[in-house]
Amino acid sequence: MKNIFIGLIAVWGLFLVSCETREPMAEVIERGLEVSKRQAVFLAKEVENQEGRLPRTYEGGELKTSDYRAWISGFFPGVLWYLYENTPTDELKRYAELYTERVEPAKDMTTTHDLGFMLYCSFGNGYRLTKNPYYLEVMTMGAESLATRYDERVKAIKSWNSSEKWQFPVIIDNMMNLEFLSYLAKTTGEKRLMNMADSHAQTTLRHHFRDDYSCYHVVSYDTLSGQPHFKGTHQGYADRSAWARGQAWALYGYTMMYRETGKAEYLEQARKVASYIKNHPHLPDDKIPYWDFDAPDIPAAPRDASAAAVMASGLIELSQLDKSKEGADWLELAEMQIRSLSSPEYLAKPGTNGGFILKHSVGNYNKNSEVDVPLSYADYYYVEALLRLKKLQNEN
Incomplete structure (x- = not known):
């Protein structure tokens, strides 16, 4: 046990190199992946015997979990698959399989647009790495469930169910679930899934963005005309503000859609959103955005590591x-x-932070829900980014 503790301190101590010299990016990547692996295994062991549970956050000294029905359910299995891809150990594979299995019932859900987050991050990464046909079967069923939320008149996938405020709400987050449909279309030959994804991206392109290429969080469509009747926010500071994670979803979503379709307008949109983020006067020097670019209490406003x-x-x-x-x-x-x-400001010291990798994310500030806490999706995209950078380093 003593040797393990010394090892953890040694891993974290590597960061001290950068206090005197600029740490090479290759070393940043490896250090981040090593800490991520140690944290993920720690967390996997913590929740292993809690049947059906998946890590969500760590708040007030307490580990918070969810079941398969939460939109975040697929992220922790995805972290484990990414780490297994980087370091193929039996332990990581066993845990990745265990937690992926816990998300399986989501395949039959028709009440959510988040099946891409839930199934593609978990089963999708699992299938990519193992080619287990069962994983593809689960995703195929999940894609059909998601397809039930597509409306031909609006030409988009419904995010939330109708309410007094919204007839057919579509949130910018939904761009992230299109990769799931695209992947299944390519893998199974079901082209209508790709057509749905493309139509949704086109509808969002027309109606979700302002002249400066910032985006609304929510656009609700009239179900008769198919045109917007509301543009505003749910999680951002104000209807016309730039909620940071929303801008991140837009950037990532249109980059991905260009990769999937080759359509020039998607690349152009991704470039415009990236430029908006990069040149925003409220983007801090360390490039970790405030939870909303227009939060009234900047610079005291909470940062959002998940958006970064x-x-x-x-x-x-x-x-x-x-x-x-x-x-x-x-x-x-x-x-x-x-x-x-x-x-050290954002990356947890091994053995702390409830086993989560990053600190200082914001879930829903408006509801005082998960503010300045670790979040499973922050960890997922951080590890994904590290692996993408590592791949570039290895190619150069």
């Missing part, structure tokens, strides 16, 4: 797809964000 992790991962991919001179700018910004996220 999503941005960094999206920017890394965009830097490879964008052949203009700005491609290098996107990679530079992503590396700055990864350096900050891998600093």
Whole structure:
């Protein structure tokens, strides 16, 4: 036990190198992945005997979990699969399989648009790495469940159910679930799934963005005309503010859709959103955004590490797809964000933070829910970004 403790201190102590010299990016990546692995295994052991439970956050000294029905259910299994991809050990694979299995009942849910988050991050990564046909079967059923939420008149996938305020609400987050449909379309030959994803992205492109390329969080459509009747927010500061994670979803989503379709308008949109983020006067020097770019209490407003992790991962991919001179700018910004996220300010010391990897994320500030806490999706996109950077390093 003593040797393990000494090892943990040694891993964290590597960061001290950067106090005197600039730590090489390759070392930042390896340090981040090592801490991530230790934290993920620690957390997996903590929840292993809690049947059906999946890690959500760590708040007030207490580990909070969810079951398969939560939109975040697929992220922790996804973290484990990514770490297994980087370091293929029996332990990581066993835990990845265990926690993936806990998400399986989500395949039959038709009440949520988040099946991409839930099933693609877990079963999708599992299938990519193991080619287990059962994983593909689960995803195929899940994609059909998600397809029930597509409306031909609106030409989009319904995010939340109707209410007094919203007839057919679509949130910018929904862009992230389109990769699930695209993947299943390519893998199974079910082209209508790709058509749904493409139509949703086109509808969102037309109605979700302002002239400065910031985006609304929620756009609700009239079910008769198919046109918007409401544009505003649910989790941002105000209807016309730029909720940080929403901008991150937009950046990542359109980058991904360009990769999947090759359509120039998606690349252009991703570039415009990236430029908005990069040049925003309220983006702090360490490039970890406030929870909303227009929060009234900046610079005292909470930071959102989850938004930074999503941005960094999206920017890394965009830097490879964008052949203009700005491609290098996107990679530079992503590396700055990864350096900050891998600093003691945001990266947990092994054995702390309830086993989560990153500190200082914001779930829903407006409801005082999960504010300044670790979040499973922050960890997922951080590890994804590290692996994307590592791949680039190995190619160069």
